[in-house]
Amino acid sequence: MENILETAQGYATSAFDVAFAWLINPANWSQFALLVVAYLAAVYITRKISPRLVAALTPATDSQTVLSKVRRFVLIFLPLLMPLLAFGLTAIGEQVTRSIFGSGEVIAFGKRVFLFLAVRAFVRDMLTDPMLKALGKMVLIPLAAIYALGFLDPVLAWMETTIIPLGNMSFSLLGLLRFLVVASVMFWLGRWSNDQSNALIDKQEMRPATRQLAAKAAEIAIFGAAFLIAMNIAGIPLTSLAVLTGALGVGIGFGLQKIASNFVSGVILLLEGQATVGDYVELDGGEAGTIVRMTARAAILETYDGKWIVVPNEDFIVTRVVNYSDSGSANRYSVDFSVSYDTDINRIPDIVGPAVAALDFVLDQPENPDVELDGFGDSGVDFVVEFWVNGIDDGKNKYRSHVRFAVWNALKDAGIEIPFPQRVVEIKGSLPQQPA
Known part of the structure; x- marks a missing residue:
């Protein structure tokens, strides 16, 4: 002591x-x-x-x-x-x-x-960026503190001589730190450049599909260049990644076939423009909705009740797709109705046609509403009225509901009966007597 x-x-x-x-x-x-x-x-x-x-x-x-x-x-x-x-x-x-x-x-x-x-x-x-702020707190401020104390050169020398083995490759601790810093900065610059390029592309006069394809191509080019620059600055030779890239190639070939197929299908969709953001589509599987987003793997459909459906891009290529919004064309809908057999059916087109044409959403091009005799049913004579509108009857517009109201009111005002199912029962012989 x-x-x-x-x-x-x-x-x-x-x-x-x-x-x-x-x-x-x-x-x-x-x-x-x-x-x-x-x-x-x-x-x-x-x-x-x-x-x-x-x-x-x-x-x-x-x-x-x-x-x-x-x-x-x-x-x-x-x-x-x-x-x-x-x-x-x-x-x-x-x-x-x-x-x-x-x-x-x-x-x-x-x-x-x-x-x-x-x-x-x-x-x-x-x-202000969370990633850069975290990088500054974990790397930049500690290095500045070490520099202020005068220990920066010895610390850097120790980090340079400390080797970290990783399979067939080896890195010094300083090289690994330099790679993390450079990769983080390059990733941030890539994200910033991607946002700027997207804003520039959005201002250009081009089809939505072409705009999305240009944005995706710019994103791939920017982040690919950022990765190569980060590897070069960090001093990591690309030839040392041959084993890793070979393993990735095998994985893509066997385990990622669907992802690759969906990616290629997405590129085809963007190039052809047969289905793009804003279109209302219906697939063979029953999925229907407005395309609100198209990614490299899938398209996002939004139904009229607010649900989102993720549909793989491949489904747009290998199955039948009904596009109600292609090139902004109008869409035709039909409404069925029936009248009594006691009705003068020759009057029906002149009663129902003008009533439907008077609705503000019904178009007169490519043709006015058309009333056709559809058949003779069990309870009445069946008709169908066809009409054209701009837009989709997706639950929000309710085109067919308004047309049915117009047909009902027009027939009622004309005194025409709308039948309901009836059956005639004939009993042969006398009815059995009830015991007293």
Whole structure:
């Protein structure tokens, strides 16, 4: 126990001697004083000019000019003003102290601290994307802290010599970290570029199917290029991935046939444009609805009652599909009705036809409503009225319901009876007598 106390006392004495020597050295306390002055000056200048910079750089809320966008972009960097200003003033102070005293380690350490504060402000206040903010907290801020303490070079050297084996490949810890950082940044840039390209494509005058195909092609090209650039920057040779890509090829060939088939079918659909977003389709399997989204694997149908149906793209190629909305053409519907056998059926077309044509959603092109004699039923004479409309009778429009109302009212106003099922029962012989 006494040896431990003596050792601790020796360390304390040494530390006191070093601190005392540091305090009585004019070069050291003058550098420390310059650090304090630089920090206070940066805080004072920032408080004075920040409101003026905000007022000068803030554009009108509804302004979307190039200059307004540039001014909004510059405003994003305002949190870096104080630490970078302190960094610049400290750099000037370092030149002064080195010219006078020939040393500047203390002020150089302070300069690195101010740079660390700038990095922390950048991650905390400027990064809004969750992925980039997490990357900054886990990688950028720790590296800036290590740099501020002066240990960056030894840490990087240790990471460079630490090898991580992975099958036939091996990576240094520094290379792996560099790959993760570069891949994350490239993925973010790819996503941002993809959003910008989609916005640009949406503004172009082209068919929806062509627009979606262009967006998918741009997405594949952007993320493919981002992957290749990330691999190149990280120093990973693509030839080392031959085994991995070969295994993926075998997996696609045997286990992912349906996915590959659906992907190719999706490309064919986008190229041919026979079914695209906004079309109301009905498949052989009974699925029916409006296409609200088309992905690389499937199409999303929305029914009139709000349900979403996921239909594989292959079903649009190998089965019969009825498209009610192709090229924006009108659609024809029919409504059945019956009249009594006592009716003068020659009057029916002149009664029902004008009543249906008077409805505001019924078209006169390609033809007016047509009333046809459909057959002679058990209870009455069967008719059908055919009419054209723009749109789909999907439960929201209720075209056929309105037409049935119009037919009912027109026949009632004309005094024509709408029959209901009747049966005539003939009993042969006398009825059995009930016992008294």
